[in-house]
Amino acid sequence: NAGVTQTPKFQVLKTGQSMTLQCAQDMNHEYMSWYRQDPGMGLRLIHYSVGAGITDQGEVPNGYNVSRSTTEDFPLRLLSAAPSQTSVYFCASRAGGNIQLFFGSGTQLSVL
Amino acid sequence: AQSVTQLGSHVSVSEGALVLLRCNYSSSVPPYLFWYVQYPNQGLQLLLKYTSAATLVKGINGFEAEFKKSETSFHLTKPSAHMSDAAEYFCAVSDSTNAGKSTFGDGTTLTVKP
Numbered sequence: 001n002a003g004v005t006q007t008p009k010f011q012v013l014k015t016g017q018s019m020t021l022q023c024a025q026d027m028n029h030e031y032m033s034w035y036r037q038d039p040g041m042g043l044r045l046i047h048y049s050v051g052a053g054i055t056d057q058g059e060v061p062n063g064y065n066v067s068r069s070t071t072e073d074f075p076l077r078l079l080s081a082a083p084s085q086t087s088v089y090f091c092a093s094r095a096g097g098n099i100q101l102f103f104g105s106g107t108q109l110s111v112l
Numbered sequence: 113a114q115s116v117t118q119l120g121s122h123v124s125v126s127e128g129a130l131v132l133l134r135c136n137y138s139s140s141v142p143p144y145l146f147w148y149v150q151y152p153n154q155g156l157q158l159l160l161k162y163t164s165a166a167t168l169v170k171g172i173n174g175f176e177a178e179f180k181k182s183e184t185s186f187h188l189t190k191p192s193a194h195m196s197d198a199a200e201y202f203c204a205v206s207d208s209t210n211a212g213k214s215t216f217g218d219g220t221t222l223t224v225k226p
Contacts (some may be wrong), residue, residue: 004155033213042202042218043156058213090155092149099144099163099206101214103155 002026006091006104013081013111021076021107023091030096032074034058036087037106043090049074051095081111114139114205117192118217125223131190133174133220135203138184145186146204146214147177156202172198198224 007022025032033048045058051070063076063085078085080101088108092101137143144163148156160171167179173196173219177188186203200221207216 036218040116040218042116043216045213045215050214094157099214100158100161101148101156101204103148105155106153108205112170 003059004091004093006089006107008107009105011099011107011109015081015083015111016060017081017109019078019081021078021089021091021109023076023104024101025074025091025093025102026072026074027093027095027102028071029093029102030071032068032091032093033058033090033101034064034066035090037090038087045047045077046089067073069109078109083111086111114143114207114215116203116205116215116217118201118203118220122221122222122223124223124225125193127195128192129201131158131188131193131197131208131222133188133201133203133222135177135185135186135217136184137203137205139205139207141207144206145177145179147171147175147186147188148205148216149221150200150202159188159201166198181183181223193222193224197225198222 004025008042034046035043042061047066051106114137114176117136146161147159150156160169162179170176200219202219203217204214
């Protein structure tokens with residue numbers, strides 16, 4: 001079982017560049033979300049989706065866009081990267097009737 | 113609104129000693145509570161969860177947690193620490209409203225000394 005797959009695992013960007021972090025799940029989960037993890041700050045919710053075509057903002061959405069065209073995929077777009085976006089990004093999903101999150105292995109992003 | 117407070121960003125114990133990681137929560141509705149573990153360079157894995165059934169919840173790797181409504185606490189314990197328990201631990205709260213979003217604590221890094 002692949003579960004939640006994130007690519008790339010590592011990425012270095014220059015300030016102002018744009019990129020997309022990919023997330024795919026093969027569990028037919030309705031709910032998908034993106035978190036960022038910073039030292040001493042736990043995980044903070046960026047955006048989430050409760051189903052295809054439906055997205056909403058989390059706690060720290062500024063500078064990020066998402067879309068959910070299929071149940072399986074939930075990409076996170078950085079529009080114009082800033083050093084403050086240097087972080088580890090985790091994608092997570094769960095089934096509609098379940099509350100447990102399943103996490104990907106993360107993407108470590110550095111913005112210079 | 114929901115929130116989680118983990119007391120102690122770093123906890124150090126000797127191998128074989130009791131592990132106690134503290135978590136207090138705030139929720140306006142009956143909560144679901146979780147402990148997740150993160151090993152270096154990996155994603156988070158579920159240790160255990162509380163979903164309004166038994167207040168004492170047993171998880172993987174010998175961990176357990178007790179839900180205490182009066183204290184709004186959900187502390188994680190393990191009777192005897194093993195070197196392999198060294199990791200970062202996150203407490204999280206979710207509820208049936210608000211799209212079931214989970215809110216995480218800041219994490220506690222557990223170090224196990226030989």
